[in-house]
Every structure is written in C-alpha cells, then in structure tokens.
Amino acid sequence: MFVFDHTIPRGFQNRFSTQYRCYSVSMLAGPNDRSDVEKGGKIIMPPSALDQLSRLNITYPMLFKLTNKNSDRMTHCGVLEFVADEGICYLPHWMMQNLLLEEGGLVQVESVNLMVATYSKFQPQSPDFLDITNPKAVLENALRNFACLTTGDVIAINYNEKIYELRVMETKPDKAVSIIECDMNVDFDAPLGYKEPERRPQYHEEPAEEEADPSSYADMDTGFRVSTCLLWISHYWMEVGGLEVILARLNPKADVGIPNYDFKVGKITFIRNSRPQPRKILDDDDAMNRFIAFSGQGQSLRKKGHKP
Numbered sequence: 086m087f088v089f090d091h092t093i094p095r096g097f098q099n100r101f102s103t104q105y106r107c108y109s110v111s112m113l114a115g116p117n118d119r120s121d122v123e124k125g126g127k128i129i130m131p132p133s134a135l136d137q138l139s140r141l142n143i144t145y146p147m148l149f150k151l152t153n154k155n156s157d158r159m160t161h162c163g164v165l166e167f168v169a170d171e172g173i174c175y176l177p178h179w180m181m182q183n184l185l186l187e188e189g190g191l192v193q194v195e196s197v198n199l200m201v202a203t204y205s206k207f208q209p210q211s212p213d214f215l216d217i218t219n220p221k222a223v224l225e226n227a228l229r230n231f232a233c234l235t236t237g238d239v240i241a242i243n244y245n246e247k248i249y250e251l252r253v254m255e256t257k258p259d260k261a262v263s264i265i266e267c268d269m270n271v272d273f274d275a276p277l278g279y280k281e282p283e284r285r286p287q288y289h290e291e292p293a294e295e296e297a298d299p300s301s302y303a304d305m306d307t308g309f310r311v312s313t314c315l316l317w318i319s320h321y322w323m324e325v326g327g328l329e330v331i332l333a334r335l336n337p338k339a340d341v342g343i344p345n346y347d348f349k350v351g352k353i354t355f356i357r358n359s360r361p362q363p364r365k366i367l368d369d370d371d372a373m374n375r376f377i378a379f380s381g382q383g384q385s386l387r388k389k390g391h392k393p
Contacts (some may be wrong), residue, residue, distance in 0.1 A: 101196035104173040125230025127165035135167040163232025177330035179241035202262035
C-alpha cells in the first residue's frame, strides 16, 4: 500500500517519503527476464510513486535514500521503472544485503538531492578481481548502471558471468554522491586478503673476497706455493722497487742480488729512495804523502835504438 508521510516539516512538502515492502528482483513476476536490475544500483517502484513524484515537482535525476529502520542501515539508489505492484518495490540482491533486509521487509524510501561525484575509491573483496585485464575500465563500464554511490556500501558488478564485490571506501565531495553524467576519478585499494609476493633479488651478490693479509705469511713454510708467491709479487711490486729485492726478502738464503741479512718475516723495508753513501774525503796531509810528482810514464812515437 502506498502511504505518503504527512509529517514532513513545512518547507519540505516537495520531498517524497513512503514505505514499501521490498523483494529481490528474482521475485518479480512476468515473462520478461529482469536480471539486468541485478547489474546496477536502481530499483523498480509502483506506478503510484511516479504519479506522486510528478505532482511534487521532484528534480531530475530522481534519487532516493533507502533506510531500514530496524537495523539503522541506509543506502542510496536511482529508479529504473515504475512497474511494480502497489506497495511493493524490487531491489538488487546486493542492496538488500547492505540494508540487512529479508524478503518482504519494510524499507523507507525518500527522495534526495545529491552532489555530483568527483572521486571514489573501491576495495575489491577478493583477489580474483586482479585477474581482470583492465579492472578500471570494467568498473567504469559497470557503473553506468548505477545512479549514485554511498560510502560503506558493498556493490556487485557482473563481468564474464562472474560476480565481483567491491566496497566503496571513499567518495567526494560527500559520503553519498550522484554519478550520473559526471567526470569522476576512480582509485583502488588493495583487495581484501591480498598478499604482496615476496621480492627476490635478480642478481645473487657473491661475498666479497677478503684481501690477502701480508702478516699471514709469517706462519707459512719457506716452500710456499707458486700462486702465493705471484700474489705477493703483484701486491708489493710497486712498493719495494723490483723483483730482485722481493725475492731477496722472501728468501734471504737465495743467491739473488744482494741479500738482506737483517730480513724479518712479515716486515717490509722500503729502500726505493736510498742514496749511496758519500765517499770519505782524505785529509790534506794524507793526500800530500801519497802524491808522488812526476811519477807518470811517458810515451814516445819512436823508441831508442830503433832504426827505420
């Protein structure tokens, strides 16, 4: 039965408000399949509602607030047709779930004016939503069957014969907005129950080789390996000044160059910039004593007693 609420305060006489017994779309009688109602956010109301709305000069598009007074749950919707039986309205199943309504339950229907949406954020209720190639395009196409959005609702969209549920996490500029002929930015939260895959490094870093410690050679035997010797030579070639000095320090007993008899294993002596010892200058007296005048031997082109 259609009931008009006469308790509306003065100044709001053009607001539509009434109660209907609601049923899911699957209960709608008739030969035509109305499964399309399940794919959107619009309801089917009786013809008397259209007559009353036209008399109240309701602004278009017609938007309504649905309230379950028993559970204090509410949502917003548009209207698809006025073909329901009197006193009855038909709702999409996901809308009845949001309102916690059972078949034949009472719902309060009020006409409202909503601001146009500029932004909305959704959270898929299952990670399966990520299997869609272009989820944003799929959602935008599905929202064409909706008239408005309410923050906190869990809406349902149909894609490839599968139902995907998405929670409306945020809407701007208000908690309930109209999405008819609007330019709205859409964003997604991580799906409910989604876990990010563990990131594995692309390249396995090998542990850096420790530099050879020269002091470790103090404990080595004199018969060291050739590889160790080459490492030593390459490491200290530029510091000590030559191969002969290196070999002499590695093995003082070897007859190579001038041995260093003060050599100690593990100790390096740099002699690159060593200078030769200056010669000792003799005293003047010693020089005079050793000097013998005219002691040199002369040479002649012709020897005595030699005849040509």
